[in-house]
Amino acid sequence: MSKILCVGETLFDIYPGRRYLGGAPLNVAVHLAKLGETPYLLSAVGRDEPGRAALEELAQRGVDCRFVTVNDQPTGTAVVHPELDGDQRFDLPENVAYDLITLSDASLAELIHLAPDAVVFGTLAQKRSKVTAEALDRALDALPKAEAFFDVNLRKQYYDEDILSLSIGRSSILKLNDDEVDTLSFLLFDTVMDAGRFARFIFSDFPCHSVVVTQGSRGATAYGRDFEVFHEEALPVDVVDTVGAGDAFAAAYLSEWLRTHDLQKALAAGNKNGARTASHAGAF
Numbered sequence: 100m101s102k103i104l105c106v107g108e109t110l111f112d113i114y115p116g117r118r119y120l121g122g123a124p125l126n127v128a129v130h131l132a133k134l135g136e137t138p139y140l141l142s143a144v145g146r147d148e149p150g151r152a153a154l155e156e157l158a159q160r161g162v163d164c165r166f167v168t169v170n171d172q173p174t175g176t177a178v179v180h181p182e183l184d185g186d187q188r189f190d191l192p193e194n195v196a197y198d199l200i201t202l203s204d205a206s207l208a209e210l211i212h213l214a215p216d217a218v219v220f221g222t223l224a225q226k227r228s229k230v231t232a233e234a235l236d237r238a239l240d241a242l243p244k245a246e247a248f249f250d251v252n253l254r255k256q257y258y259d260e261d262i263l264s265l266s267i268g269r270s271s272i273l274k275l276n277d278d279e280v281d282t283l284s285f286l287l288f289d290t291v292m293d294a295g296r297f298a299r300f301i302f303s304d305f306p307c308h309s310v311v312v313t314q315g316s317r318g319a320t321a322y323g324r325d326f327e328v329f330h331e332e333a334l335p336v337d338v339v340d341t342v343g344a345g346d347a348f349a350a351a352y353l354s355e356w357l358r359t360h361d362l363q364k365a366l367a368a369g370n371k372n373g374a375r376t377a378s379h380a381g382a383f
Contacts, residue, residue: 101357102137103128104215104242106235107224108197109142109153109167110175120156121177122197123221123252123346129383130350130372132161139215141166141238142224145196149174160383166206172196189254197224200231207241216357217246219349222266226257239269246357250349251275253282260286267305272356274311274349298322309362311369313348319370321362331366334374347383348373 107124120129128138140162144150146169153174157164175195180188202210218239225232239247249270251263263283267273275283277294284292288300298310302324310322318333352369359365 100135100137101217101354102139102213102215103131103217103219103353103357104139104141104166104210104238104245105131105219106141106200106238107221107231108175109140109144110177110191110195110197111149111153113176113178118176120153122175123223123250124219125157125162126346126383127219127250127350127353128162129157129160130347131354133383134351134354134372136350136354137163139163139166139210139213141200141202141234143168143170143172143196143198143200145170145172145174147174149176150196166202166210168199168201170196170199172199191223191254191257193227198228198231200224200228200234202234202237207237210238211241215242215245217248217353218242219248219250219353220266221250221252222258222262223252223254225266226259226262246271246353248272248274248349248353250345251279251283252345253279263287267301267307270305270307272309272311272353273301273305273307274313274352276313276345277315280312294320295322295328311352311366313345313369313373319348319366321366323362327362329362329366331363331370334370336374344373347375 105124105128108122110122111118112121128140131138144153175197178190247270249266280294280297281291284297294312308324313319318331320330348369351372352365355368356365
């Protein structure tokens with residue numbers, strides 16, 4: 100059983116007439132709990148009904164929330180607009196609780212004592228707020244032996260070249276999708292590349308030991324620093340909702356990797372969990 104710290108936004112995905120608890124790092128944490136791991140969430144919620152509901156549901160789902168703070172901003176939301184191609188568009192209100200994620204000295208000391216095996220983080224929360232970015236930096240600085248799993252998870256206007264370079268520079272595993280390969284290769288290397296060439300450029304400039312690319316209906320591919328390439332075909336599934344499928348993949352991939360250090364097995368586990376999640380509404 101691995102201990103994994105997930106850092107970032109806690110929010111509710113808002114659909115017409117219903118809401119689902121979400122946020123990429125939170126989704127990963129919930130899936131890790133379902134897989135039998137021990138996830139800790141570093142995040143923030145508001146002093147409001149959604150904040151109380153989020154903490155209650157997370158506790159029920161087996162996520163340790165000792166590092167989730169409560170502040171006077173409203174709990175975050177993401178208004179989801181389903182697209183005809185099955186993809187999603189999100190509206191993300193600002194000045195919400197997860198814009199003020201903090202890690203006190205006492206909590207930092209407790210985190211060091213717990214010694215998580217991995218830290219999971221993305222771009223959204225740290226780009227929106229220097230306060231949140233500082234909390235992530237403190238956690239990563241304090242846990243130099245932990246796998247640093249950077250799930251890019253780009254959201255329009257919430258990323259730039261600097262934050263991507265800094266985040267990749269602090270990561271040991273870089274996870275992204277095909278479209279994000281195009282975006283990052285152009286931003287970082289001034290040209291659009293295929294995934295294999297992109298991985299080689301990443302290994303030449305950054306310390307990551309692996310690059311993992313999800314490719315939708317074509318499956319997923321993992322690249323190792325020593326020129327290993329592994330691919331897993333996608334599992335057939337009737338797609339209902341793609342929200343959270345990438346997070347489900349990330350959780351199962353990381354869980355298997357920490358257990359076996361086998362890229363092929365990690366890909367297979369990720370594909371299976373991602374397909375299962377895409378077959379129903381909601382992120383988990």
